[in-house]
Structure formats: C-alpha cells, structure tokens
Amino acid sequence: MKCALVGADGVVRHAERHPTDAGRGPAAVVETILSVAEGLAGKAYADGLTPTALGIVVPGVVDEARGVAVWSANVGFRDVPLRDLAAARLGLPTALGHDVRAGGLAEARLGAGRDTGHVLFVAIGTGIAAAHVVAGRAVTGAHGAAGELGHILVRPDGPVCGCGRPGCLEAVASASAVARRYAELTGTDTGTATTRRTGSASDDGSAAGPGRGRTMVTAAEVAARADAGEEVAAQVWRETVEALADGLATAQALFDVATIVLGGGLAQAGAGLFDPLRAALRDRLTFHREPRLVPAVLGDEAGCLGAALLALDQMETP
Numbered sequence: 001m002k003c004a005l006v007g008a009d010g011v012v013r014h015a016e017r018h019p020t021d022a023g024r025g026p027a028a029v030v031e032t033i034l035s036v037a038e039g040l041a042g043k044a045y046a047d048g049l050t051p052t053a054l055g056i057v058v059p060g061v062v063d064e065a066r067g068v069a070v071w072s073a074n075v076g077f078r079d080v081p082l083r084d085l086a087a088a089r090l091g092l093p094t095a096l097g098h099d100v101r102a103g104g105l106a107e108a109r110l111g112a113g114r115d116t117g118h119v120l121f122v123a124i125g126t127g128i129a130a131a132h133v134v135a136g137r138a139v140t141g142a143h144g145a146a147g148e149l150g151h152i153l154v155r156p157d158g159p160v161c162g163c164g165r166p167g168c169l170e171a172v173a174s175a176s177a178v179a180r181r182y183a184e185l186t187g188t189d190t191g192t193a194t195t196r197r198t199g200s201a202s203d204d205g206s207a208a209g210p211g212r213g214r215t216m217v218t219a220a221e222v223a224a225r226a227d228a229g230e231e232v233a234a235q236v237w238r239e240t241v242e243a244l245a246d247g248l249a250t251a252q253a254l255f256d257v258a259t260i261v262l263g264g265g266l267a268q269a270g271a272g273l274f275d276p277l278r279a280a281l282r283d284r285l286t287f288h289r290e291p292r293l294v295p296a297v298l299g300d301e302a303g304c305l306g307a308a309l310l311a312l313d314q315m316e317t318p
C-alpha cells in the first residue's frame, strides 16, 4: 500500500508504504487500510496539519458512486463498503476509487497528460488496464468496470487469458505475457504463470512468477535482449508491439484522445517500445487522428496522488 498526506496543491507532504499481505484475507486487509489511514491522520495532526478528506483506491471492480469495492482478485474483496467503513472510522469525508483510474487521473491532471484534455492512461504490468480521463474526471462506466482494455480481443487464436477467453490483449502483450511467450519459444516455459483476470496493472511488471525454482526472463530483460539483437527476443517484442498497436488503435477509434500515456513496468522500455509502437499505431489509423504517445511520469506514486485528487474533488462537490 502506498500512502501519503497530500496538500490541496497536489504536493506530497509525507509518504509511507505498508505491506498489503493479502494472504491474510480481505477482512484483515480492510482493517490494515483503516488503521494505516488513522495513523496518517494522526501524523498530519502531529505535523500541525488538518486532514480534510480521505481517498482510497483499490484494484478490481469498484463502484465509486456507492463507495463499494465490488470485486478484486488479488485482495479478495467482495462487495466491501470501504468508503463508509473508512468514513465512520476516521470521521472524514471519504472517496473510494479504482487504482488504475486514479493513476490515470493523476497522470492526466498532474503528469504526462497535463493540459491536453482527453487522455487515455494505459498501465501495462502483470495485466493491462486503462483509464479514460475527460475534463479531469476518469470515466467509471455503469458498473465500475470501464477501462478493461486488457480484455479486448486482439488474437482470436492466441493464448487463453486469465478471464477465460483466448486472445485478450493482456494475454498477449502484458509484461507477464511477454515473459511467458519468451520462455515458451526458448523452451524454458514452466507453465505456471497465468494472467490475472483483472485488477491492478500498475505494478512493476517485472516478474511472471517463478516456476519449478527457475526464474523466468522478465519482460524488461526481453526488451533489452531484443534491443541487443537477439532473434527470439526481437520476435517476441515485435509480436508485443503489434498487439499493443492493435489494442491502442481500437482504443483511439473509441475514445479519440489527444494523448495516450503508457505506464506500468513495460512502459519503462523507453524508445525500444515507444518508437516501434508509434509507427505501428500510425500504420493502423486511417481517418482517426494520431494521439500523442508518451510515457507516464509519476511512477508508482500515480495511484496515491489520484486517490488524493478523488478526495479533494469530493470536497468541491458536496
């Protein structure tokens, strides 16, 4: 858990990190969230600050209007009324949001998409998820599940996704998919890594899970090997870029954004990703306007800043 005291100006005054320890079960995780939030409020008072609102963001499906964490694979949440629980415990107005949408909100308002209006933030880590931000607000969808870009179909005959369907974008082009594909082609596939059904894609994307004691080559390493001219790595990277371009072209047809901000572990591949991806996306666009394609700049603090923005926004609209 990344936690921070953030000023109304969007500046972080204090930050801390705590283990989520999801294996303890959802009730214990909720209790940790609440006590960490209490501790932060106490820290604020101790520093002579007055906390005015609390923002919490979680992965999975989040009903922001009701303040309910509907579903989360990696934390085990099922219909947890997290907003009301936190508001009751701290006595502060509380906003509950989705981690990737909050990250997108922060990148759109404070980061790489600043001042460009319509922004699509795409986080590529162990999964792929997106946030469409319009006029400083992230679109949530009717059921809190907008932005599941990782689950658009790009390869009907491709690998089976964690959601159960073959050929989803994240089954082909997430950091874990890249690592898995490389292992498969080099004969080191351990067959243990799977993509997750949904949820946070904003983690470092560096690991695809160890199998039989052997560590898979990470997506970042595949990118580096491709850059160094290794043929198999270059093939995997080409396939990845092509699939991502298919996904982004679909997104651009749907959203017509000014800027696409790529975050998550895979986006750290730099020019090795952005140069071929820009070209492949351009190839796929016909009458659609080409968006600016830029790397995220807020790093793994984006979700935390976005949570603060949600809290502050809520203060403005009582």
Ligand SMILES: [Zn+2]
Pocket (backbone or CB within 6 Å): 150, 151, 152, 161, 162, 163, 164, 165, 168
């Ligand atoms: Zn899927």
